[in-house]
Amino acid sequence: MTAPEPPPIVPVWMITTAPELHGYRVVSSFGVVTGMANRWAAYITPQGWHEATAKTREEAFEQMALQAAARGANAIIAMRYDSMENTNGVSEVVAYGTAVVVEPLGR
Numbered sequence: 479m480t481a482p483e484p485p486p487i488v489p490v491w492m493i494t495t496a497p498e499l500h501g502y503r504v505v506s507s508f509g510v511v512t513g514m515a516n517r518w519a520a521y522i523t524p525q526g527w528h529e530a531t532a533k534t535r536e537e538a539f540e541q542m543a544l545q546a547a548a549r550g551a552n553a554i555i556a557m558r559y560d561s562m563e564n565t566n567g568v569s570e571v572v573a574y575g576t577a578v579v580v581e582p583l584g585r
Contacts, residue, residue, distance in 0.1 A: 486547040502580035508549040513541025538573035551577035
C-alpha cells in the first residue's frame with residue numbers, strides 16, 4: 479500500500495509581498511486567499527514566545543499556500559500578515575495575498 483500524495487501547495491519562492499513576481503506576468507487571478515492560525519498566548523512563557531509566534535506564522539502561511547494551490551494558482555502576490563490578540567488570551571495570525579497564475583516573461 480502506498481502513502482497518499484501530499485496536497486499541492488504553492489512553493490515558497492513563488493510567494494511575494496510585491497504586487498508582481500519579478501520575471502513573470504500574471505495571466506489569471508483567483509482573488510484573495512487566507513490562512514489562519516491561533517495560539518493560547520496565556521500559556522506561552524516569555525522564553526517560548528518567539529518560537530511560538532514563528533510557528534503560528536508558518537502555519538498560517540502554509541494554509542494560505544494550500545488554499546491558493548487548491549484554487550489552481552501557482553503563485554501568490556501582495557502577501558501580508560496580520561495578527562491580533564483577543565481578551566481570552568488567544569493570539570491569532572492571518573496570512574493573506576492574491577492567488578494568481580503566472581508564466582515567465584517572454585512566453
